Amino acid sequence: MTKMKIASAEGNGEESPSQQIDAKIKELNDWRGKMLARVRTLVKQADPEVVEEMKWRGVPVWSHAGIICTGETYKNVVKMTFAKGASLEDPAGLFNSSLEGNTRRAIDIHEDDKINEKALKTLICAAVALNMSSAAKRSATKAKTTNA
Template sequence: MAKSALQSSKSPSQLIDARIEELGDWRGQMLARLRSLIKQAEPNIIEEWKWRGVPVWYHEGMICTGETYKNAVKMTFAKGASLPDPAQLFNASLDGNTRRAIDFHEGEKINEKALKALIRDAVALNKSKAKT
């Protein structure tokens, strides 16, 4: 069976699980940890698999993506420029008018409390936009 046919028979959550396992290094561990924190912050989050292999989390609109690169795991917030960031988590894609990202590197600690607050704020922003 072709890879694309195999992928289409799996749920987005199963594809994300497979991606984490496939990475098999610190990036997989980081992606798994970020995914766990997303789910803790918003238990009703919906997982999707987009753009040929990028985990994407939704709640009344896109919240963020979880891209993996050689030297970083990038968490891009779709409406990051509109979110408060008192802990200054955003450290990438700072020039745009809409998105903001956080690059996580090997061995870096995650400010879990601040990240969960950022996720909750992103969900609240989507909910407020959905009502208007």
Template sequence: MSRNESRDDESPSRLIDARIRELGDWRGEMLAHLRGLIRQAVPDIVEEWKWRGVPVWSRDGIICTGETYKAVVKLTFAKGASLDDPAKLFNASLEGKTRRAIDIREDETIDADAFQALIRAAAALNASSRPRKPRQ
């Protein structure tokens, strides 16, 4: 079974916990911090584990993914191009028509309030895009 598939004892949340532990450096600390902010911003968010080991946070569709690279922790917002970003958090994938990303490097910080506002806006956008059930 690949790490992309979940056994009963490997829920997406546990797989994300394991990823944070295995990183064992600033990237794990940053991913854990961002995950906490995401879960505070949208308490009923769903954690998923996709594409061979990418943490994904969803509510009525994907809100963002959390990837770790050698030099950055990257949060890619699925519909980022449609979101207002008054704090200018988006600093990567700016040329795309759909996605936007935030790259965070070692020793950088993120404006927690602005980040949580972006997460809530992404959740609201997903909810507004969801097909409505016809009234009966």
């Protein structure tokens, strides 16, 4: 069994981010909750070391060495926004929203949409690898300036 790192509420009586995401899914009580739960499961399967957070007034965020993606819910769509999506290869053509920007890319999932789970997991893994590479570059640059 793999452990998932959780950004916790440090025992201050608040719910952990994972518990907050659980509550959000339950609160939605429709196809969006089920879809958000499915997306969450796929993110955790793709990256067992993912950190779950809640930001920006209740938006689930999945991170590993930086933000991987968010899981926003709207009336007609569950939106997965990849923080560095414009830098990711998307051979399966999953990105279908926020295509005009230089940084983010998103996947809008509608009620009857089927998720290409294999392609989505590959995209999540690529986002983690990009974050890890960026973090390594930052560390190397910091080490150079510290040693100079």
